[in-house]
Amino acid sequence: MPGHAACGHLQATTYLIPPEKRRERADKVLAAAFPEHSRAAFQRALEAGLVKADGVVISQANEVRGGQTLEFSFPEVTAAVITAVDIPLEVIFEDKHLIVLNKAAGMVVHPGIGTGEDTMVHALLAHCKGELSGIGGVERPGIVHRLDKETTGLLVVAKNDAAHRALADQFASRTLRKEYVAIVSGVPKTDSGTIDRSISRHPVHRHRMTTGEGGRPSRTDWEVEKKFGVHAALVRCRIHTGRTHQIRVHMKSLGHPVLGDETYGWKQNPALPVPPRVMLHAEHLVFSHPVSAKVLDLNAPLPKDFKQMLAALKKVKV
Numbered sequence: 001m002p003g004h005a006a007c008g009h010l011q012a013t014t015y016l017i018p019p020e021k022r023r024e025r026a027d028k029v030l031a032a033a034f035p036e037h038s039r040a041a042f043q044r045a046l047e048a049g050l051v052k053a054d055g056v057v058i059s060q061a062n063e064v065r066g067g068q069t070l071e072f073s074f075p076e077v078t079a080a081v082i083t084a085v086d087i088p089l090e091v092i093f094e095d096k097h098l099i100v101l102n103k104a105a106g107m108v109v110h111p112g113i114g115t116g117e118d119t120m121v122h123a124l125l126a127h128c129k130g131e132l133s134g135i136g137g138v139e140r141p142g143i144v145h146r147l148d149k150e151t152t153g154l155l156v157v158a159k160n161d162a163a164h165r166a167l168a169d170q171f172a173s174r175t176l177r178k179e180y181v182a183i184v185s186g187v188p189k190t191d192s193g194t195i196d197r198s199i200s201r202h203p204v205h206r207h208r209m210t211t212g213e214g215g216r217p218s219r220t221d222w223e224v225e226k227k228f229g230v231h232a233a234l235v236r237c238r239i240h241t242g243r244t245h246q247i248r249v250h251m252k253s254l255g256h257p258v259l260g261d262e263t264y265g266w267k268q269n270p271a272l273p274v275p276p277r278v279m280l281h282a283e284h285l286v287f288s289h290p291v292s293a294k295v296l297d298l299n300a301p302l303p304k305d306f307k308q309m310l311a312a313l314k315k316v317k318v
Helices: 026-033 039-047 120-127 161-173 246-253 304-314
Strands: 003-007 010-016 051-053 069-072 091-094 098-103 152-158 177-185 192-196 199-201 209-211 219-228 232-239 280-288 295-299
Touching: 026 039, 026 051, 026 069, 039 051, 091 295, 098 120, 120 152, 152 161, 161 280, 177 246, 177 304, 199 246, 209 246, 219 246, 219 304, 232 246
Parallel strands: 152 280
Antiparallel strands: 003 010, 010 069, 051 069, 091 098, 098 152, 177 232, 177 280, 192 219, 199 209, 219 232, 280 295
């Protein structure tokens, strides 16, 4: 039976392992008994010497058995080393567990080599100040999935470990509905179809992905929503997997690269206006709330540059 006791400035929780429980590692036992915390969180507590069995500190290697009393607390959440920067964000949905954004074009999600203090993580640390309970023991937002720098649209971010784990499980199990809109070069021969081609890292150009044998299974359903003569088309893509550059790679394999996507073979058509970026937008997302299980059906409005490109294409003479 769980209980609470003071442990210095940390809160300690006690748990009596049911007598019938067989011998097992403490992190497994605790993660099963307290599903609101991840197994990784219990492993960090064990590494920090914050777990006791019958009053004796145990390590990650120790097994525990039925009838023993466990006492545990978690390391305090340390402040992120990344500086919070007040950058405007377009919020589509937010509560104490997660936030869903309409990512702007040109914004990098994660800090890395060559990035400045203008990434999505920098902005979220400022926006969520005081609301992040710590993911991985660090005060930081939990990025569940990614969008390329030039891609706009819906991005889901967890505010705590439990939400991060539940959302990551949904993305991994492919139980969500993810739809993008793209403006592609040319017009497909049919109005809809499915691309079921594995995707892997390009053997020579490491910043690119490619289709072919030996890659990870990848599936994209697509449907033409609007044709602009023979020069371009607005295509809706539903992805059943979340591979790097999936839509961009799959549309190239179909012979219709996304407008503006030089990495995957797009070349400027003199008959068309010049696209400002890769014309890809994550428009629609349906998933279950990680805590309430309520279905969230969210849409991100098209950004200004996307709408301007569509308006310009309508004026092109066919």
